Amino acid sequence: MTETPTRRGPWIVNASRQVYDNKWIQVSEHDVTNPGGKPGLYGVCHVKGLAVGVVPVDADGHVWLVGQHRFPGDYYSWELPEGGGDMAVAPIESARRELKEETGLTAAGWQELLRLDFSNAITDEIGIGFLAWDLTIGEPEPDDDESIEIRRLPFGEALDMAMDGGIRDAFSQLMLMKVDILGRRGMLPEPVARALGYMGKAIAARRGRR
Incomplete structure (x- = not known):
């Protein structure tokens, strides 16, 4: 788990943690401050291939x-x-x-x-x-x-x-x-x-x- 705030464009990532991992995908959760300035949770599915x-x-x-x-x-x-x-x-x-x-x-x-990107709101595939x-x-x-x-x-x-x-x-x-x-x-x-x-x-x- 990382807890050093970083930026992704207009988003502030306050903490990140890996919640699932296998040979093909990795799922992470991020405690964020959204572009509107409110706290939130963002889940990302990283596709390894x-x-x-x-x-x-x-x-x-x-x-x-x-x-x-x-x-x-x-x-x-x-x-x-x-x-x-x-x-x-x-x-x-x-x-x-x-x-x-x-x-x-x-x-x-x-x-x-x-x-192309697939479902780029939730995955980086x-x-x-x-x-x-x-x-x-x-x-x-x-x-x-x-x-x-x-x-x-x-x-x-x-x-x-x-x-x-x-x-x-x-x-x-x-x-x-x-x-x-x-x-x-x-x-x-x-x-x-x-x-x-x-x-x-x-x-x-x-x-x-x-």
């Missing part, structure tokens, strides 16, 4: 989803390939590993897609999403605690699932929507733009920048 996600796109314009039961919400979830990475490892290497483990896919083409293409199919290598179903479908159908609630996972929704936005703006890598039917927009965008 980096979240990585992948939008794998093949030459036919299809993507891969993985289905699994999510313990916290007790429901079955369709998502893009995602997982946790060691903070000491390059994010793209963790993304390569997760893609292979969950789908069996490897990719020759990679591009960072987005970076960070996510990095990648676009992957030029895919090679192999055998999945799931972890012992994973029971995963794999589904290949057209990108447009996956995007519809993100829009209508068929995909509830926020990370997956944002990655799919980002790909669509980049495609409409002519900003996707050429092989992906061609596969997903955005190639005309990419050509128009290049001409507009001349």
Whole structure:
């Protein structure tokens, strides 16, 4: 427990203590003076790993989803390939590993897609999403605690699932929507733009920048 007052922006942290710790997360409580000058209690969940996600796109314009039961919400979830990475490892290497483990896919083409914070009022978890293409199919290598179903479908159908609630996972929704936005703006890598039917927009965008 620490009791030396420190500042976090407009907050004053008067004391801090760790209340829970395991391999994946650490929960701390902070006695604070809030920006309005009143005393309060703030709980923070520190996530020890980096979240990585992948939008794998093949030459036919299809993507891969993985289905699994999510313990916290007790429901079955369709998502893009995602997982946790060691903070000491390059994010793209963790993304390569997760893609292979969950789908069996490897990719020759990679591009960072987005970076985001998850529930930043209560946790410091960070996510990095990648676009992957030029895919090679192999055998999945799931972890012992994973029971995963794999589904290949057209990108447009996956995007519809993100829009209508068929995909509830926020990370997956944002990655799919980002790909669509980049495609409409002519900003996707050429092989992906061609596969997903955005190639005309990419050509128009290049001409507009001349």
